[in-house]
Amino acid sequence: MMYLKLAWRNMWRSRRRTMITVSSVLFAVIFAILMRVIAVGMFEKMIADTVKITSGYLQIHQKGYWDNKTVDSAFAEDPRLNSVLDNNPDVSCWTRKMESFSLASAGERTKGILISGIEPTKEKKFSGISGLCVDGAYLADSDRSVLLAEGLAKYLGLKAGDTIVLLGQGYHGSMATGKYPVKGIVKLGMPELNKVLAWMPLGLARDFLGTGTANTAISVIPAHTNDLARMSAHLLPAELKEKYEVMTWQEMIPELDQLYKGKMVQNEIMSGILYLVIAFGIFGTILMMLNERMHEFGILLAIGMKKWILAVTVVLEMILMSVMGALLGIAAAIPIVWYLRINPLRFQGDTAKVMEKFNIDPVIIPSLEPHHFLMQGYIVGCISVALSVFAVIKILSIKPIDAINS
Amino acid sequence: MNEVIKITDVSKIYNPEAIPVKAVDGVTLTVEAGEFTALVGPSGSGKTTLLNLIGGLDHPTSGTVEIAGTNITTMRENALIDFRLRHIGFVFQAYNLVPVLSAQENVELVMLLQGKSAKERSDRAKELLASVGLPDKLDKRPSELSGGQQQRVAVARALASKPGFILADEPTANLDSVSTSNLLDIMTRLNKENNMTFIFSTHDQRVIDKARRVIKLVDGKIESDSRQ
Ligand SMILES: Nc1ncnc2c1ncn2[C@@H]1O[C@H](COP(=O)(O)OP(=O)(O)OP(=O)(O)O)[C@@H](O)[C@H]1O
Numbered sequence A: 001m002m003y004l005k006l007a008w009r010n011m012w013r014s015r016r017r018t019m020i021t022v023s024s025v026l027f028a029v030i031f032a033i034l035m036r037v038i039a040v041g042m043f044e045k046m047i048a049d050t051v052k053i054t055s056g057y058l059q060i061h062q063k064g065y066w067d068n069k070t071v072d073s074a075f076a077e078d079p080r081l082n083s084v085l086d087n088n089p090d091v092s093c094w095t096r097k098m099e100s101f102s103l104a105s106a107g108e109r110t111k112g113i114l115i116s117g118i119e120p121t122k123e124k125k126f127s128g129i130s131g132l133c134v135d136g137a138y139l140a141d142s143d144r145s146v147l148l149a150e151g152l153a154k155y156l157g158l159k160a161g162d163t164i165v166l167l168g169q170g171y172h173g174s175m176a177t178g179k180y181p182v183k184g185i186v187k188l189g190m191p192e193l194n195k196v197l198a199w200m201p202l203g204l205a206r207d208f209l210g211t212g213t214a215n216t217a218i219s220v221i222p223a224h225t226n227d228l229a230r231m232s233a234h235l236l237p238a239e240l241k242e243k244y245e246v247m248t249w250q251e252m253i254p255e256l257d258q259l260y261k262g263k264m265v266q267n268e269i270m271s272g273i274l275y276l277v278i279a280f281g282i283f284g285t286i287l288m289m290l291n292e293r294m295h296e297f298g299i300l301l302a303i304g305m306k307k308w309i310l311a312v313t314v315v316l317e318m319i320l321m322s323v324m325g326a327l328l329g330i331a332a333a334i335p336i337v338w339y340l341r342i343n344p345l346r347f348q349g350d351t352a353k354v355m356e357k358f359n360i361d362p363v364i365i366p367s368l369e370p371h372h373f374l375m376q377g378y379i380v381g382c383i384s385v386a387l388s389v390f391a392v393i394k395i396l397s398i399k400p401i402d403a404i405n406s
Numbered sequence B: 001m002n003e004v005i006k007i008t009d010v011s012k013i014y015n016p017e018a019i020p021v022k023a024v025d026g027v028t029l030t031v032e033a034g035e036f037t038a039l040v041g042p043s044g045s046g047k048t049t050l051l052n053l054i055g056g057l058d059h060p061t062s063g064t065v066e067i068a069g070t071n072i073t074t075m076r077e078n079a080l081i082d083f084r085l086r087h088i089g090f091v092f093q094a095y096n097l098v099p100v101l102s103a104q105e106n107v108e109l110v111m112l113l114q115g116k117s118a119k120e121r122s123d124r125a126k127e128l129l130a131s132v133g134l135p136d137k138l139d140k141r142p143s144e145l146s147g148g149q150q151q152r153v154a155v156a157r158a159l160a161s162k163p164g165f166i167l168a169d170e171p172t173a174n175l176d177s178v179s180t181s182n183l184l185d186i187m188t189r190l191n192k193e194n195n196m197t198f199i200f201s202t203h204d205q206r207v208i209d210k211a212r213r214v215i216k217l218v219d220g221k222i223e224s225d226s227r228q
């Protein structure tokens, strides 16, 4: 107790220096937290947007489908698979997909597109496509019409109510042809996808491709998205694993995952540099403190204070200082992040355009994941422990008379 | 006869490789319990060096130092720290105290290091501070005390561990004459009433006059050793 008191009072001996050290830690922590939660928030939104409209978080295919995406690898409705998914509490919902590449034409123009047969009612709940309609209306389950991405519709010169002709390869080499009304047009934030996607109700897709009641994929929407790899590994019982493969969005859209990981590494490097600067600051404080107190340390060793006790009081002092900075930093960051969460920042002008190009919605909704906050405290803790090692080594090497004479 | 300090043919040579300085040169000396000894001699004669050797703060180049029957010459650093804590009280020339602790806490610190209970620490610290004439300064920090008062707290702290003797290297060097005689009176009284052994170095004739034994060092050797 006395040692803690000693450490605490020593900390306030050079009030100004302690304030500078504590506030440098504090600002570093605030800055690192903001940087982190903003980057994570931005990317999580971008990933969620992209993943929901395209692959879904997890997909189940017949084995081998992903490497060779043909309608021939579609699999028939499987009650065992359906019941496994229905009974898994980690699965919040699942929908069937029937996807195929096909040729679309209207008037003079023709274009290769990706047709996605979906269950419109279920899909509406989580993908958000229905909310992106800019013309016409979203699909109903029994419709015999299609929904086009806006870029595609523009290229083909189509609007809601027009007719599109589709030509593709159907089941087992059959010819798939059809002429369908365009029910609605959807504008996607992702330019590449906006040029090639079209949707139709599952039933119509099955008829168009001649597959009967089959699916190319089942898209699974998990209750939590944080440990998909584990969920993917345990989703299916052994007997179903023989027939089906489960893939995470990271496996299906590796570019997006790479982009995210790259951004996180970049973020860590920036925080690292920031903390390095702070570490040098704390180091300077320690050096000054050790030098100023040499005489006193000498006296304490002379009257019988063991070196390790002396080291403990000094380390305690440093840890008090950095923990105080880190806690204050975290405490100060929380209201800032809350504020940004409630009043998200929106990018304007060119930045917004560039971000849209990269599929990033130009709005910043910071992540509230506590992990990003605690992490900073942890890092500051590690820095002060590392620097403590230096202080301890220095103290262990003190010779009392030299110290008293200094 | 009760020898608390026994040093035999002790030498300390600084810079043995370059230009060797024989700071202490073949000193043999015993100090008995209850002695009140002044170590005198010109500047550079080796007083501080000798006190450091006796106090186990420095190792002799040759010879042996025995404290309370224990040869401390070959002791390792950690064992020495512990030995000092149990057997030796120190008063240095100035800035003896921990600035962030009160007078009472400074005195208690030594007893805390010895593992004494809070009650015992607090009672004894108060008692000791009263005996050095500072019963009303318990809660004062060193910066709120005069130089003489600080030295008296240092004496109280040195006594706190119940050492065999107290070593004081020029304890009055930074004090005015009133504070000097105050401190000397306290030391004399502790010596008479409690039979506490003191060895102190000094240049001050008034301090020397109060000593009952005076050892004079010249060039690291004992030139005279007289009781008065
Ligand atoms: N650490 C050291 N390294 C080298 N020489 C030293 C060291 N300490 C003391 N000396 C030398 O040893 C000799 C004795 O010094 P010491 O400090 O013991 O004398 P002193 O009697 O205490 O002097 P003063 O009255 O000035 O305090 C001096 O010549 C001094 O220069």
Ligand SMILES: [Mg+2]
Pocket (backbone or CB within 6 Å): B047, B048, B049, B169
């Ligand atoms: Mg000296």
